Amino acid sequence: MAIRIGIYGYGNLGKGIESAIRHNPDTELVAVFTRRDPKTVQIQTEGVSVYSAADAPKMKDQIDVMILCGGSATDLPVQTPELAKYFNVVDSFDTHARIPEHFANVDQAAKENGNVGIISVGWDPGMFSLNRLYANAILPGGHDYTFWGKGVSQGHSDAIRRIEGVKDARQYTIPVESALEAVRSGSNPELSTREKHTRECFVVAEEGADLAAIEKEIVTMPNYFSDYDTTVHFISEEELQRDHAGIPHGGFVIRTGSTGWNDENKHVIEYRLKLDSNPEFTSSVLVAYARAAYRLNKEGQAGCKTVFDIAPAYLSAEDGAELRKHML
Amino acid sequence: MAIRIGIYGYGNLGKGIESAIRHNPDTELVAVFTRRDPKTVQIQTEGVSVYSAADAPKMKDQIDVMILCGGSATDLPVQTPELAKYFNVVDSFDTHARIPEHFANVDQAAKENGNVGIISVGWDPGMFSLNRLYANAILPGGHDYTFWGKGVSQGHSDAIRRIEGVKDARQYTIPVESALEAVRSGSNPELSTREKHTRECFVVAEEGADLAAIEKEIVTMPNYFSDYDTTVHFISEEELQRDHAGIPHGGFVIRTGSTGWNDENKHVIEYRLKLDSNPEFTSSVLVAYARAAYRLNKEGQAGCKTVFDIAPAYLSAEDGAELRKHML
Numbered sequence: 001m002a003i004r005i006g007i008y009g010y011g012n013l014g015k016g017i018e019s020a021i022r023h024n025p026d027t028e029l030v031a032v033f034t035r036r037d038p039k040t041v042q043i044q045t046e047g048v049s050v051y052s053a054a055d056a057p058k059m060k061d062q063i064d065v066m067i068l069c070g071g072s073a074t075d076l077p078v079q080t081p082e083l084a085k086y087f088n089v090v091d092s093f094d095t096h097a098r099i100p101e102h103f104a105n106v107d108q109a110a111k112e113n114g115n116v117g118i119i120s121v122g123w124d125p126g127m128f129s130l131n132r133l134y135a136n137a138i139l140p141g142g143h144d145y146t147f148w149g150k151g152v153s154q155g156h157s158d159a160i161r162r163i164e165g166v167k168d169a170r171q172y173t174i175p176v177e178s179a180l181e182a183v184r185s186g187s188n189p190e191l192s193t194r195e196k197h198t199r200e201c202f203v204v205a206e207e208g209a210d211l212a213a214i215e216k217e218i219v220t221m222p223n224y225f226s227d228y229d230t231t232v233h234f235i236s237e238e239e240l241q242r243d244h245a246g247i248p249h250g251g252f253v254i255r256t257g258s259t260g261w262n263d264e265n266k267h268v269i270e271y272r273l274k275l276d277s278n279p280e281f282t283s284s285v286l287v288a289y290a291r292a293a294y295r296l297n298k299e300g301q302a303g304c305k306t307v308f309d310i311a312p313a314y315l316s317a318e319d320g321a322e323l324r325k326h327m328l
Numbered sequence: 329m330a331i332r333i334g335i336y337g338y339g340n341l342g343k344g345i346e347s348a349i350r351h352n353p354d355t356e357l358v359a360v361f362t363r364r365d366p367k368t369v370q371i372q373t374e375g376v377s378v379y380s381a382a383d384a385p386k387m388k389d390q391i392d393v394m395i396l397c398g399g400s401a402t403d404l405p406v407q408t409p410e411l412a413k414y415f416n417v418v419d420s421f422d423t424h425a426r427i428p429e430h431f432a433n434v435d436q437a438a439k440e441n442g443n444v445g446i447i448s449v450g451w452d453p454g455m456f457s458l459n460r461l462y463a464n465a466i467l468p469g470g471h472d473y474t475f476w477g478k479g480v481s482q483g484h485s486d487a488i489r490r491i492e493g494v495k496d497a498r499q500y501t502i503p504v505e506s507a508l509e510a511v512r513s514g515s516n517p518e519l520s521t522r523e524k525h526t527r528e529c530f531v532v533a534e535e536g537a538d539l540a541a542i543e544k545e546i547v548t549m550p551n552y553f554s555d556y557d558t559t560v561h562f563i564s565e566e567e568l569q570r571d572h573a574g575i576p577h578g579g580f581v582i583r584t585g586s587t588g589w590n591d592e593n594k595h596v597i598e599y600r601l602k603l604d605s606n607p608e609f610t611s612s613v614l615v616a617y618a619r620a621a622y623r624l625n626k627e628g629q630a631g632c633k634t635v636f637d638i639a640p641a642y643l644s645a646e647d648g649a650e651l652r653k654h655m656l
Contacts, residue, residue, distance in 0.1 A: 265604035
């Protein structure tokens, strides 16, 4: 019998989960929950219904794992602990500074109700975190570097859209190739913010807007752009739609370190993601961890976990003997 | 109190373990075991003794984890199950085809005696296997590629040394850059053996040897070289010592796959190692898994495990709350 999955929130991430379920035959979509009027939400999977978010607890016995697809700012801090009372849950909570607090809240709700909650699943936090942990354990005393991109930053795109005279915008974060090469060389460079990433902006201006003023406001914007070398391109709405509709992202996690009695040998561990769709890749990771949540709970476990706490074999649809035979 | 580690076998790998222990303050070297005359084996760590391999069982209560540093062909299949009767054990068994059998033998001995055994630890099998598993779970239906090098292949170097007229030799396996780029592009190329790697040989010939005959014997050698584009350089013994004394290695594990309702978005997951010292890096992984073996056993677990079965947090000297705070 397939693992019965519910999707809570049907934005980009929820749609990605729906596609990911289609790619994983041992999982099955049972229901989608929305805070909108369910009648207005059209999903792709035939024969599956959309319900009001408020009705989720009633479906406690029909769903093995609920995947939460809300935002980290205000949705998940409330929703994940609340739904962990009824379901095994998985979320992609990504406010790094608030993870300890979120962990404690989900842990309590999940433990009290015999469920498993896995938080902060995706690629950063998620796969990037895992790679930092493995690399740190192997090369103690080394140096960590994370680069993001090339990819769309939603926050930076939004910041540009708030400028007067801007109709729409898309911002790409781009790692600096020479900085990557310096890190890979094992020279342990100290890199400033400006040296690690550049920012490239594609802006659709309102008719008659002052382009020079918009460009100046972007490149001098504190926190968002002033510490970076930023390029601004003004393009038409058609060009934005045609060339910048995707949500690509990715990045690099690199650790360098040394071994040997006198640290005479250098090593570089590098993990790289190149993603056409940030939300769909995140969704694919979430579904793999939903499989883990289901199995761990079947084994009698309860409480909150992160990617650090879950043995890799739980993510695979194959059993241990199969994995050892052809993947080890 | 530090985790008390024994080293069983003091070749390149055993020496690497000794250095790795020095880099991990929560571990401590307690004893080195050798099949040679212990008096002839000089180690680096002050105050630690070398014992005869036969005396290992007597030190059952002084050692938390025994790390086995023998070869996979004949040593480990016998030694790991035998020592799992007395100790938690970790080995780097790398004969892929015989892993299921080795697993079963170690599992039985470890379970009967309440110990944990972790086999096939290192980078391939080991970190490469982990990355294959994670990437497969995230991108079902994708394509896997593994490239090795640039690095020294001991087996190929030995094969050259057996040729008449050859005094010494060193062989490098080199991934073909254009093949790597084709894979990263997401085009899912079908690559032949010749298209993936080249082989470069540095050969010291005996005085008066027939160089053309040696070169021909190398490049046409079945299994080892005939399926590859191989380059042969004749150099002096001094040059070999000066320029080719290291044991570098590494490689790439890449998985490409697609997401989206109609598989419209492509993704590339790439893990890369660039290692100055193959045995020292392998040793560093072994020591991290020795920490895991110790902890799992403290929790009451017993039996054989692989890297697939071990939650990443067990590898780190830090506790879960610390890890969540700064590494997630």
